[in-house]
Amino acid sequence: xxxxxxxxxxxxxxxxxxxxxxxxxxxxxxxxxxxxxxxxxxxxxxxxxxxxxxxxxxxxxxxxxxxxxxxxxxxxxxxxxxxxxxxxxxxxxxxxxxxxxxxxxxxx
Numbered sequence: 001x002x003x004x005x006x007x008x009x010x011x012x013x014x015x016x017x018x019x020x021x022x023x024x025x026x027x028x029x030x031x032x033x034x035x036x037x038x039x040x041x042x043x044x045x046x047x048x049x050x051x052x053x054x055x056x057x058x059x060x061x062x063x064x065x066x067x068x069x070x071x072x073x074x075x076x077x078x079x080x081x082x083x084x085x086x087x088x089x090x091x092x093x094x095x096x097x098x099x100x101x102x103x104x105x106x107x108x
Contacts, residue, residue, distance in 0.1 A: 005085050006093050012078040013097040018106055019074050023067040026060055035058040072106055 038052050078102055088094045 003088070005088060006091060007084065008081060009078075009091075009093045009097050012081055013073065013093070013100055016071065016074040016078050016100055016104065017072040019067060020100075023064065023071055026067055030057060030060045030064070033060060045069070071104070075101065075104060075106060107108050 033053060033056060037050060037057065040050050040053060078097055082094065082097055082101070085094070090096075
């Protein structure tokens with residue numbers, strides 16, 4: 001039977017990966033929407049259409065801080081778990097989790 005501590009590391013690593021991907025996705029979507037709005041403005045598109053795109057952009061922008069907050073919590077949870085389970089540091093799951101923590105920057 002597999003060690004439940006390894007399972008917890010795998011779960012928390014997966015959560016952090018998903019949240020990092022989610023935040024990156026929101027940032028990419030916001031950039032694409034900004035470009036689309038600029039393109040619509042340049043081509044003289046209907047004001048209502050531009051307004052709809054701007055509302056969508058605002059919704060996307062509002063999701064970024066929430067994603068960041070949840071990712072920060074998941075980062076802290078995984079970091080604490082790895083500190084508590086240092087005797088598992090030779091396992092592939094521990095190494096993967098440590099690498100993920102090192103690759104994610106949490107500056108504002």
